[in-house]
Amino acid sequence: MAGKRRPKKSNRKKSKGKGNKKQAKAEDIVQELVPALPTFSITPPPIYMANIANIKELVKNLKEITCEGEFLFRITSVSVRLMIKTPDSYKEVIEHLKVAQYEFHTFKLRDRKPLRVVVRGLHVDTKPEELEKDLSERGYMPKDVSRVVHPITGKELPLFYVDLEPGARNRTIYELKTVGCQEVHVEKPRQRREVVQCHRCQGYGHTRNYCHRLVRCVRCAGGHDWRQCEKRRDSAAVCANCEGDHPANWRGCPAHKEARKNRKRQRRLALVSKAAKCRVKEVSPEP
Ligand SMILES: [Zn+2]
Ligand SMILES: [Zn+2]
Ligand SMILES: [Zn+2]
Numbered sequence: 523m524a525g526k527r528r529p530k531k532s533n534r535k536k537s538k539g540k541g542n543k544k545q546a547k548a549e550d551i552v553q554e555l556v557p558a559l560p561t562f563s564i565t566p567p568p569i570y571m572a573n574i575a576n577i578k579e580l581v582k583n584l585k586e587i588t589c590e591g592e593f594l595f596r597i598t599s600v601s602v603r604l605m606i607k608t609p610d611s612y613k614e615v616i617e618h619l620k621v622a623q624y625e626f627h628t629f630k631l632r633d634r635k636p637l638r639v640v641v642r643g644l645h646v647d648t649k650p651e652e653l654e655k656d657l658s659e660r661g662y663m664p665k666d667v668s669r670v671v672h673p674i675t676g677k678e679l680p681l682f683y684v685d686l687e688p689g690a691r692n693r694t695i696y697e698l699k700t701v702g703c704q705e706v707h708v709e710k711p712r713q714r715r716e717v718v719q720c721h722r723c724q725g726y727g728h729t730r731n732y733c734h735r736l737v738r739c740v741r742c743a744g745g746h747d748w749r750q751c752e753k754r755r756d757s758a759a760v761c762a763n764c765e766g767d768h769p770a771n772w773r774g775c776p777a778h779k780e781a782r783k784n785r786k787r788q789r790r791l792a793l794v795s796k797a798a799k800c801r802v803k804e805v806s807p808e809p
Contacts, residue, residue, distance in 0.1 A: 566607075567630065568628065569604040570603055570627050571626045574624070581595075588615065592607045616628065627725070628732045636665065636688050637688070639709065640710070641698075643704060644680055648702070650669060653682055662695060668683050670682065722738075726781035740770045740771055741753050743762040743770065
């Protein structure tokens with residue numbers, strides 16, 4: 523599907539209409555500096571579903587609200603994953619699932635997410651404003667640029683955190699190779715070590731913001747928020763994940779261990795597929 527970015531009509535009109543050559547020239551230069559915006563198809567995040575009573579009926583309903591071939595289920599022994607092709611269909615499907623009270627969780631749409639990256643390789647004399655200006659000139663929308671300081675020594679490092687406003691162009695920032703004649707590497711910041719746990723359903727790998735699963739109490743596994751919990755102090759806790767006699771957020775829970783293992787496995791797979799993609803790029807001939 524065509525990307526969300528519309529061509530900058532207003533700018534074109536200005537340069538044509540008044541015949542302002544200076545302005546046209548300036549625009550040409552900017553055009554040269556800013557590489558042509560690729561049209562992205564923004565892939566919506568997957569929707570993980572639970573306890574589907576009748577999948578045939580769900581498929582039938584989804585066919586009615588989306589176009590042919592717009593969705594696909596990937597079912598394994600541990601999860602039911604629903605993938606939607608376009609953001610528009612994704613929004614329709616989410617609405618339907620909410621109204622029909624399905625249990626599911628999903629994630630933020632990528633084009634609505636701000637992006638944080640680390641820019642490595644700039645001399646410590648570089649000011650955050652300089653990097654910010656450079657990125658703006660290349661068509662990015664930096665929200666905040668800050669220098670990374672060593673947590674113990676307090677020494678300034680040749681690293682910057684860059685926060686970009688949400689936008690389809692953000693993904694190209696990893697291809698940035700130089701800033702002000704200095705070679706740079708753009709990387710993802712280190713991910714936190716802990717697995718995320720949802721405060722609504724107590725499941726792992728997602729947060730409560732996009733969770734529409736049943737509420738489970740962290741103390742007694744009941745269908746209520748922990749603030750409404752009536753479990754007495756002297757009665758044993760019940761884990762919503764493994765039914766053991768501990769609160770659902772106990773790190774020693776077998777479900778927590780399993781979630782940690784899964785995350786490691788996923789990361790390994792992601793690294794393998796990334797390496798494979800790089801190899802394909804190297805092998806494929808120049809167009
Ligand atoms: Zn949840
Ligand atoms: Zn409770
Ligand atoms: Zn447990």
